[in-house]
Amino acid sequence: MNKKLVITGMGAVTPIGIGVDQYWNGLISGVCGIDRITRFDPSGLAVQIAAEVKDFDPKDYLSTKLIREMDLFQQYAYAAAEEALTQSGLDVEKNPDRIGLLMGTAMNGVSTTAETQAELSEGKSKKVSPRFVPKILGNLAAAQFSIAKGIHGPSYTLNTACSSGGDAIAMAATLILAGQADAMVVMGGESSLCPVVLGSLAQAKALSRNNENPKSACRPFDADRDGFIMGEGGGALILETEESAQTRSAEIFAHLAGYANTSDGYHVTSPDPSGKGAVACMNIALSMAGLEPRQIGYINAHGTSTPVGDPIETSAIKEVFGATPPPVSSTKGATGHLMGAGGITETIACIQAIRTGTLPPTLGYKTPDPECDLDYVPGKARQAEIQAAMSNALGFGGQNSSLIVQKYEK
Numbered sequence: 332m333n334k335k336l337v338i339t340g341m342g343a344v345t346p347i348g349i350g351v352d353q354y355w356n357g358l359i360s361g362v363c364g365i366d367r368i369t370r371f372d373p374s375g376l377a378v379q380i381a382a383e384v385k386d387f388d389p390k391d392y393l394s395t396k397l398i399r400e401m402d403l404f405q406q407y408a409y410a411a412a413e414e415a416l417t418q419s420g421l422d423v424e425k426n427p428d429r430i431g432l433l434m435g436t437a438m439n440g441v442s443t444t445a446e447t448q449a450e451l452s453e454g455k456s457k458k459v460s461p462r463f464v465p466k467i468l469g470n471l472a473a474a475q476f477s478i479a480k481g482i483h484g485p486s487y488t489l490n491t492a493c494s495s496g497g498d499a500i501a502m503a504a505t506l507i508l509a510g511q512a513d514a515m516v517v518m519g520g521e522s523s524l525c526p527v528v529l530g531s532l533a534q535a536k537a538l539s540r541n542n543e544n545p546k547s548a549c550r551p552f553d554a555d556r557d558g559f560i561m562g563e564g565g566g567a568l569i570l571e572t573e574e575s576a577q578t579r580s581a582e583i584f585a586h587l588a589g590y591a592n593t594s595d596g597y598h599v600t601s602p603d604p605s606g607k608g609a610v611a612c613m614n615i616a617l618s619m620a621g622l623e624p625r626q627i628g629y630i631n632a633h634g635t636s637t638p639v640g641d642p643i644e645t646s647a648i649k650e651v652f653g654a655t656p657p658p659v660s661s662t663k664g665a666t667g668h669l670m671g672a673g674g675i676t677e678t679i680a681c682i683q684a685i686r687t688g689t690l691p692p693t694l695g696y697k698t699p700d701p702e703c704d705l706d707y708v709p710g711k712a713r714q715a716e717i718q719a720a721m722s723n724a725l726g727f728g729g730q731n732s733s734l735i736v737q738k739y740e741k
Contacts, residue, residue, distance in 0.1 A: 334572045334573065335586060336570055336572060337583045337584075337585065337586055337587065338569065338570055338586075338736070339569045339582065339583055340416055340420075340567070341414070341568055341679050342411035342413065342414030342415035342567035342568075343414070343676050344407045344672075345357070345562075345666050345669070345676055346364025346365070346383055346666050347362045347665050347666055349384070349386065351414065355680070355683045355687075358691040359692075359712040361692060361694060361710070361712070363665055363694055364382040364383070364385070364667065365546060365548060365549055365560050365562075365667055366380065366381075366382075366383070366545045367380055368380060368381050368383065368524065369383060370383060375526075376526060376530060376533065378529050378532070378533045378539070378540055378542070379542045380560060381524050381529075381561045381562065381667060382560055382561070382562035382563070382666055382667025382669075383562075383563060384407065384522075384563055387407070391410075392409065397409075397475060400462055401466060401471070401475060402440040402466040402467060402471075402522065403442070403522035404439070404472070404520040404521050404563070404565075404671075405440075405466070405471055406520075407520045407521070407522060408436070408472040408473075408476075408566075408567065408672070409472055409518075410565060411519075411565035411566050411567035411675075412567040413476075415516065415568055418569075419571075420579065420581055421514055421569055421579075423481055424481060427481050427484070429484055430483075430484045431484030431486060431487075431514075432476060432477055432487075432518065433506070433515055433517045433518070434472050434486075434488040434499065434518050435488070435490070435497075435517075435519040435671045435675070436469045436488070436490060436519060436670075436671035436672075437491075437492050437521060437726070438521060438523035439467055439468065440466050440467025441528060442524060442528075443463070443466050443467050444467050445525045445526070445527040446525065447463055470486070470487075472518060472520050473518060474486065482516065484511070484512045487502065487506075491726055491728070491732070492670075492727040492730050493673065493724060494592070494725060494730040495671035496669075496671055496672055496673055496677075497675070497677075497678065497733070498592055498674065498730070498732050499517050500590065500675065500678060501592060501732065503515035504587055507572060514570065514571035517567060519566045519567070519669075519671045519672035519673075519674065521563050521565075521672045522564075523561070523563070528561070532561070538559060538561065539557050540558070541557065547695050548560055549636045549663055549667060550664065550697070551634035551663055551664050551695065551696060552632075552641050552693065552696055552700065552705070552707050553695060553696045553698050553703075554700035555698050556638060557638065558636065558638075559636050560668060561667055562667025562668050562669045562670070563667075564666070564676065566669070566673075566675030566676040568675060568679070570587060584739070585685060585686070585736040585737065585738065586739045586740070587734070587735075588620035589615075589619035589620030589733075589734070590734045591613070591615035591731075591733050593608045593609075593612040593615070593731045594608060594731070595607075595729025595731065599728055602643050602644075602725060602729065603643075603729065606644065606650065607647075608729055609647035609723065609733075610647045610650050612732065613647070613721065613723070615733070616721065616734065620735045622735065624652045625655070626718065626719055627721050628657050628715065628718060628720060629658055629681065629720040629721075630656075630657055630659045630720070630722075630723065631659075631660065631662060631677045631678075631681050631684075632648070632659050632660065632661045632723055633661070633723045633724055633725040634660075635661070635668055641702075641703055642700070642702035642703055645702065645703045645705055648705060649705070658690055658706045658713065658715065660692055661693050662691050662693075664692075664694030664695040665691075673724060674722065677722045677724065681721070682736050685718070685719070685738050688714055688715060689713070690708050690713045692709065692713070693710075697709070717738075718737060719735060719736065720735070720737075721734065721735050722734045
């Protein structure tokens with residue numbers, strides 16, 4: 332249990348760039364990936380905007396066979412994992428039984444499910460492809476990666492709604508500390524843009540309807556925020572023991588210092604108004620990391636741009652961090668809400684902030700809200716040398732995830 336856990340590989344497929352470098356450069360340059368939906372005709376829907384992944388060619392990452400077999404959410408997760416594994420230099424063949432996989436996704440293959448049923452109902456198709464079930468299963472992204480790379484350690488797929496990515500990192504760490512593996516490929520994927528999901532969330536008044544101004548529709552912590560923007564993408568990390576990384580002289584990008592998961596036990600969609608679940612989660616992560624709140628230099632907030640959620644998270648941060656909380660930003664103004672993949676891509680943003688001394692901005696924030704009164708790094712990236720950062724992810728059902736990454740010191 333005293334082993335130090337480190338991150339040696341990162342991968343990202345996002346609406347503002349494919350690959351960690353493009354993703355990070357997009358974040359700090361203020362690129363917004365939100366626009367009118369192009370995957371299908373959204374004109375009959377109340378919500379017609381989203382953050383789609385652009386210029387993703389699956390042939391760059393997958394064989395023709397795998398492209399036919401895999402849903403988009405699986406492809407995004409696979410491509411991100413490929414980048415992370417390549418960057419880490421981890422030799423799978425050397426000890427395949429000691430390398431595992433942890434996959435996070437919130438919605439699995441819901442888009443393919445909806446599309447397939449529509450084709451049957453409308454008479455466009457009379458048969459269902461034998462690939463249908465493997466394409467919609469959440470665990471098949473990790474399974475396909477395991478098959479392709481010869482990874483034979485533990486493999487789990489986790490679904491805790493929008494905190495799935497963060498919880499996947501935490502669960503992977505738990506498996507390593509329990510002695511089940513020396514290294515874990517942590518991957519997350521989401522592609523749930525379809526009329527059924529958009530229609531449901533629109534009816535729940537969870538999504539922004541600012542269709543005329545997509546680039547400014549997501550406004551985390553802003554007084555005029557009116558809902559979140561759905562996004563899609565993939566993220567991946569290679570997590571391993573310091574001993575494993577040092578043995579092969581791997582480059583270490585950060586130390587995973589602490590993590591936690593709590594449940595509000597309050598409501599299926601709304602966070603507890605007191606924020607006590609998020610407060611407990613952040614405090615547990617700090618305790619595990621052995622850090623005082625003042626030692627956290629930056630928080631990547633969940634910050635979805637909903638009228639209810641943003642002030643509750645703000646209040647929770649203030650309760651944990653007191654009178655002088657660190658700078659806080661929500662990168663969802665740039666990427667939209669990547670759901671199951673977001674906890675991983677947002678942790679990557681924290682790692683990059685530590686490595687580069689740059690805090691990514693909150694896009695869309697212009698009008699202060701008295702209930703949201705923190706330093707949200709509005710509009711533009713900021714230079715700041717930090718040693719540790721926290722990533723929060725909060726999901727439907729009252730799921731809370733907090734991760735702390737720290738500058739690596741031998």
